[in-house]
Amino acid sequence: MATNRSVDVRAPSFFIALVSLLFIAATAHAEPPNAKALLEDAKQNFQPIVVPSPGNDSVTAARIELGRRLFFENRVSMDGSVSCAHCHLPEKQASDGLPKAIGVFGKENPRNAPSIFNAALNFKQHWRGDRESLEDQAEKSLLGPASFGNPDQATAMSKLKAIPAYAGAFAKAFPGDKDPINSKNWGVAVGAFERTLLTPSKFDAFLAGDASALTKQEAAGLRKFIDLGCASCHNGAGVGGNSFQKFGVVSDYWKETGVATPDKGRADVTKNDADLYVFKVASLRNVAQTAPYFHDGSVADLTKAVKIMGKTQLGQDLSEKDAADIVAFLGALTGPVPPNYLALEPYPDAETK
Ligand code: HEC
Numbered sequence: 001m002a003t004n005r006s007v008d009v010r011a012p013s014f015f016i017a018l019v020s021l022l023f024i025a026a027t028a029h030a031e032p033p034n035a036k037a038l039l040e041d042a043k044q045n046f047q048p049i050v051v052p053s054p055g056n057d058s059v060t061a062a063r064i065e066l067g068r069r070l071f072f073e074n075r076v077s078m079d080g081s082v083s084c085a086h087c088h089l090p091e092k093q094a095s096d097g098l099p100k101a102i103g104v105f106g107k108e109n110p111r112n113a114p115s116i117f118n119a120a121l122n123f124k125q126h127w128r129g130d131r132e133s134l135e136d137q138a139e140k141s142l143l144g145p146a147s148f149g150n151p152d153q154a155t156a157m158s159k160l161k162a163i164p165a166y167a168g169a170f171a172k173a174f175p176g177d178k179d180p181i182n183s184k185n186w187g188v189a190v191g192a193f194e195r196t197l198l199t200p201s202k203f204d205a206f207l208a209g210d211a212s213a214l215t216k217q218e219a220a221g222l223r224k225f226i227d228l229g230c231a232s233c234h235n236g237a238g239v240g241g242n243s244f245q246k247f248g249v250v251s252d253y254w255k256e257t258g259v260a261t262p263d264k265g266r267a268d269v270t271k272n273d274a275d276l277y278v279f280k281v282a283s284l285r286n287v288a289q290t291a292p293y294f295h296d297g298s299v300a301d302l303t304k305a306v307k308i309m310g311k312t313q314l315g316q317d318l319s320e321k322d323a324a325d326i327v328a329f330l331g332a333l334t335g336p337v338p339p340n341y342l343a344l345e346p347y348p349d350a351e352t353k
């Protein structure tokens with residue numbers, strides 16, 4: 001039908017096709033047409049990391065420097081060999097590469113050591129959220145039987161007091177305190193240092209409006225991460241770290257990870273059955289560098305961890321392509337190690353006369 005009409009329109013439609021081809025060729029190096037929509041969707045789910053510019057508050061600066069020293073100080077542990085950096089290593093993006101961390105006298109922790117980069121963004125600390133803040137976490141780890149192993153805070157503090165230079169450093173960081181070398185101030189100083197350990201990545205450049213900051217595959221992974229529902233739990237500036245959720249919403253996690261004795265999660269902390277297998281949603285910042293995965297370090301490979309999440313949290317069997325794209329996106333969450341995440345020359349021991 002309408003043969004004449006189709007003859008009539010052939011020339012203009014050929015012309016339109018040619019013009020659109022030229023248009024596509026001209027814009028091929030610019031943003032793909034859906035980049036704007038992706039950026040808008042991303043902004044609905046995530047916020048960029050904002051690194052505060054250093055002020056000129058000398059007390060804060062003194063606390064940060066003291067915290068840095070304390071973070072790398074192993075003489076405060078019971079066997080003299082364990083500092084915070086023992087399990088949060090600069091060369092492992094502030095995690096340790098082990099399924100479960102090893103503390104004083106070779107004791108194994110019940111759980112995996114997460115990266116502490118960007119931990120300042122977490123709403124609670126630890127996998128089960130049993131530490132309220134960075135300061136609370138730092139103070140309590142002095143007593144952890146499989147971390148520093150001190151019987152009480154006084155023992156830990158006496159080890160610091162035996163190193164002469166700490167007297168001046170604590171006094172400078174806590175002016176006006178009569179007895180500044182105490183465990184609360186230890187927590188405040190270590191926390192001040194940790195708050196400087198933020199690692200913005202190219203994802204933050206993307207969120208700030210640079211649509212070309214992500215490769216095609218990373219952008220495809222971000223699209224899937226949002227559309228599949230990963231971002232319903234992993235969102236905000238930390239891409240996680242801001243809520244508690246059940247690990248195993250759709251199916252039991254241990255059937256996928258293969259662990260024999262499942263950790264009950266927050267239920268062991270709150271003694272409430274509603275918290276059975278509930279954990280803090282992990283922040284995915286730097287996740288490509290912090291294998292092995294999950295609270296028990298039971299999964300060595302990121303692709304496998306992503307597929308397990310698809311299955312246990314969303315009831316989805318992710319294709320190889322979807323998993324690979326998401327892993328590429330997660331790689332875009334790796335930021336450079338902050339230059340101050342490095343030990344200073346340790347203070348000398350007390351002279352023995
Ligand atoms: C023996 C190894 C070890 C040492 C030493 C250690 N940590 Fe950890 N760290 C861990 C483990 C394991 C966890 C997870 C514990 C949990 O969730 O039950 C953790 C968790 C954390 C977290 C919470 C991160 C998050 O995303 O929830 C922070 C912050 C942290 N550690 C900071 C420190 C600081 C500061 C020190 C020194 C005062 C320290 N750690 C010493 C092993 C260690």
Ligand code: HEC
Nearest residue numbers: 230233245247279280281282293294295305306309310313
């Ligand atoms: C219903 C909430 C929820 C959803 C949806 C969800 N996650 Fe998770 N995710 C969690 C929780 C909770 C953890 C911590 C699990 C644990 O205790 O080990 C986690 C952990 C992870 C880890 C391991 C992080 C680490 O450092 O060990 C990765 C990777 C991950 N999720 C990726 C994803 C991806 C990709 C998706 C989408 C396919 C997704 N998640 C969907 C809640 C969720």
